[in-house]
Amino acid sequence: MKKSLADKIEEYLKVLIERSENRQVEIQRSELAETFDCVPSQVTYVLSTRFTEETGYLTESRRGGKGYVKITRLDDSDLKSDTFRRELISFIDEMRDKKNISSKEAEMLKFLTNYAFQGFAVEEKNRIFKALKKALENYLL
Amino acid sequence: MKKSLADKIEEYLKVLIERSENRQVEIQRSELAETFDCVPSQVTYVLSTRFTEETGYLTESRRGGKGYVKITRLDDSDLKSDTFRRELISFIDEMRDKKNISSKEAEMLKFLTNYAFQGFAVEEKNRIFKALKKALENYLL
DNA sequence: TTATTATAGTCAATAAAAGTCAAAAATCAA
DNA sequence: TTGATTTTTGACTTTTATTGACTATAATAA
Numbered sequence: 001m002k003k004s005l006a007d008k009i010e011e012y013l014k015v016l017i018e019r020s021e022n023r024q025v026e027i028q029r030s031e032l033a034e035t036f037d038c039v040p041s042q043v044t045y046v047l048s049t050r051f052t053e054e055t056g057y058l059t060e061s062r063r064g065g066k067g068y069v070k071i072t073r074l075d076d077s078d079l080k081s082d083t084f085r086r087e088l089i090s091f092i093d094e095m096r097d098k099k100n101i102s103s104k105e106a107e108m109l110k111f112l113t114n115y116a117f118q119g120f121a122v123e124e125k126n127r128i129f130k131a132l133k134k135a136l137e138n139y140l141l
Numbered sequence: 142m143k144k145s146l147a148d149k150i151e152e153y154l155k156v157l158i159e160r161s162e163n164r165q166v167e168i169q170r171s172e173l174a175e176t177f178d179c180v181p182s183q184v185t186y187v188l189s190t191r192f193t194e195e196t197g198y199l200t201e202s203r204r205g206g207k208g209y210v211k212i213t214r215l216d217d218s219d220l221k222s223d224t225f226r227r228e229l230i231s232f233i234d235e236m237r238d239k240k241n242i243s244s245k246e247a248e249m250l251k252f253l254t255n256y257a258f259q260g261f262a263v264e265e266k267n268r269i270f271k272a273l274k275k276a277l278e279n280y281l282l
Numbered sequence: 283t284t285a286t287t288a289t290a291g292t293c294a295a296t297a298a299a300a301g302t303c304a305a306a307a308a309t310c311a312a
Numbered sequence: 313t314t315g316a317t318t319t320t321t322g323a324c325t326t327t328t329a330t331t332g333a334c335t336a337t338a339a340t341a342a
């Protein structure tokens with residue numbers, strides 16, 4: 001795959017995280033930008049597109065002097081990212097309210113959403129729920 | 142039979158894939174279009190008519206800067222693993238025949254099965270289809 | 283406390299791809 | 313030949329990446 005700058009920064013950070021003790025790395029945004037010879041907001045871009053809750057990461061930061069950015073890879077026990085499942089459920093309810101699907105269909109879809117993927121990893125579930133929502137959107141057309 | 146431009150592009154890509162290490166080739170749509178002196182959407186046409194899952198290929202792509210199109214020829218184990226999808230589809234049909242679900246519900250489920258997870262890795266799809274089938278079995282209880 | 287400095291964040295503009303869709307053209311089959 | 317199917321084309325859309333000017337926040341020095 002042709003690597004964009006964003007790809008390279010992503011890869012670099014992931015290597016650092018893998019090598020770390022605690023699946024965690026702390027950097028300085030401006031310093032990293034200098035390393036890759038780009039503007040600091042490029043780093044912000046990478047963080048917001050590649051190190052999100054959806055992809056299984058948590059980022060924290062502080063501005064000002066001694067500022068930093070800390071990235072942590074979440075494991076399954078950090079199970080608080082239920083956003084995508086809830087979003088899918090809301091979407092199903094919405095479809096039912098708008099009469100795009102029947103109540104019975106909505107119930108079936110919600111059952112599958114809630115029970116089929118128990119035991120799957122968090123970020124995998126997120127991708128699945130997102131894909132299902134997108135497919136449902138297409139189904140309506 | 143006279144070869145159409147689409148045929149030539151198809152042939153060209155297949156040669157590249159054969160010669161590759163891993164039954165895989167990566168191109169840039171616009172670049173390839175330039176090589177064959179045609180519009181980029183011609184390449185899209187070739188991909189969507191000649192490199193589909195049905196014909197044993199997987200295509201992935203990314204838009205935007207440093208975008209690409211990647212084509213992978215699925216191997217036997219990949220194709221064999223399509224049994225899980227087919228099994229799920231059969232099961233859905235069976236549920237419909239036994240009046241456990243309506244025709245409309247069956248159509249929706251089959252649509253989701255066939256389209257929602259395109260681009261997911263093969264083993265992942267297997268796990269997803271298995272999980273869906275199992276959940277559907279439970280749904281009936 | 284206040285001013286200064288050192289960080290990181292936000293947002294919008296621009297660019298660089300690929301995707302969509304439907305009309306027009308070419309080819310094929312009856 | 314003619315009607316159907318396949319191919320070709322291009323205008324328009326969407327997605328992704330890059331950049332920089334401006335804003336917000338925290339630590340430190342005065």
